[in-house]
Amino acid sequence: MRALPHGIAAALHLPPTPDPVAPAILERLLPEERRHAESLGGFRQVQFVGGRIAMGMLFHELGFRRVPVLSDEHGAPRLGSGLVGSISHKQDLVVALMARGGGGLGVDLEETDRDRMSIAPRVLRPEELEAVMALPAERRWCDTVVRFSVKEAIYKALHPFLKRYIGFGEVAVWPSPEGLDRVEPFLGPEEGGYQFEARHVWVGSRVLSSVRVRR
Ligand SMILES: CC(C)(COP(=O)(O)OP(=O)(O)OC[C@H]1O[C@@H](n2cnc3c(N)ncnc32)[C@H](O)[C@@H]1OP(=O)(O)O)[C@@H](O)C(=O)NCCC(=O)NCCS
Structure with missing residues (x-):
């Protein structure tokens, strides 16, 4: 977790293999997120799960109730009102950034x-x-x-x-x-x-x- 000028960032290492994510890790998602994660496979599943776990940590850090972070029809992560957030992943690492307020945020x-x-x-x-x-x-x-x-x-x-x-x-x-x-x-x-x-x-x-x- 790290404070950046545009918000709080959470970074997680991702496993280097596209194996299915273990049930114990999927348990860390909210039910709507878990359902979506279960429809994905390979690295895409790993990345989605990592991003949502990182986002989940940030709700807590900013003092907000955690809500499921699904994607809109263009792929953008949808957060509740009062917060903006963004995700980026590489094969071994995911970073999520979240901040209070409106406008747009990208990482x-x-x-x-x-x-x-x-x-x-x-x-x-x-x-x-x-x-x-x-x-x-x-x-x-x-x-x-x-x-x-x-x-x-x-x-x-x-x-x-x-x-x-x-x-x-x-x-x-x-x-x-x-x-x-x-x-x-x-x-x-x-x-x-x-x-x-x-x-x-x-x-x-x-x-x-x-x-x-x-x-
Ligand atoms: C969408 C795009 C920016 C994603 O970047 P990327 O380097 O491929 O992948 P990253 O891992 O950094 O980012 C992926 C995340 O971007 C987010 N994302 C995808 N589409 C998005 C959109 N339309 N709006 C906001 N965020 C979006 C998602 O959170 C996604 O992760 P998730 O699906 O797990 O939630 C890129 O693929 C793209 O299409 N670029 C278009 C051209 C461009 O960048 N032009 C720059 C001129 S301003």
């Missing part, structure tokens, strides 16, 4: 251990790519991952408002060394007025991003 966790600069032209706007390529070669991949991760967190925070696919070219992210990142939106003409607050922190070789969106 994302990304690895930097394998250089995949080939994705940069797909996830960055031309001016972002230009800025990345102006960096010393050894910094380019980490800078790209930060921008990518913040964009994924933006998607999770903003999608519940826009309810449409948001492309990687619809925002530019300008990372700061202190982790307080600037977001420059390029949304549709009717989609102005959103305020973005974006942060990233390094957890070993991983970047953990969070975004709060308000209108």
Whole structure:
């Protein structure tokens, strides 16, 4: 459990195998969550269960009664009123972030251990790519991952408002060394007025991003 600028985060290690989740672990879910978990298989089941257990811990931490966290028709986790929350998983780790209040909240966790600069032209706007390529070669991949991760967190925070696919070219992210990142939106003409607050922190070789969106 860790307090972050955008809320409280809970992280859990996930087992490295896609074996069915043990009944004793499923018992830690609320009945509606358990029913959904039982309909899933493999890593998807492991990730869903991990995310819901982490979310369950956060309700308690924030002093709220725990309610089942199911997904809406777009995949966003649905929380009761007065709370916002978001989930991100990698194969061995899940992170959930929750905060009081309204607006949108997104969290994302990304690895930097394998250089995949080939994705940069797909996830960055031309001016972002230009800025990345102006960096010393050894910094380019980490800078790209930060921008990518913040964009994924933006998607999770903003999608519940826009309810449409948001492309990687619809925002530019300008990372700061202190982790307080600037977001420059390029949304549709009717989609102005959103305020973005974006942060990233390094957890070993991983970047953990969070975004709060308000209108
Ligand atoms: C939806 C998406 C952001 C998920 O990210 P990911 O790196 O694939 O996976 P993560 O493990 O980090 O996140 C998965 C969690 O995202 C959440 N999520 C999925 N769809 C969501 C949505 N529409 N809104 C909010 N949260 C959503 C869910 O909680 C899910 O976990 P769960 O199913 O166990 O509850 C990504 O797959 C995607 O489609 N991106 C679209 C393009 C994009 O990111 N554009 C950025 C421009 S702003």
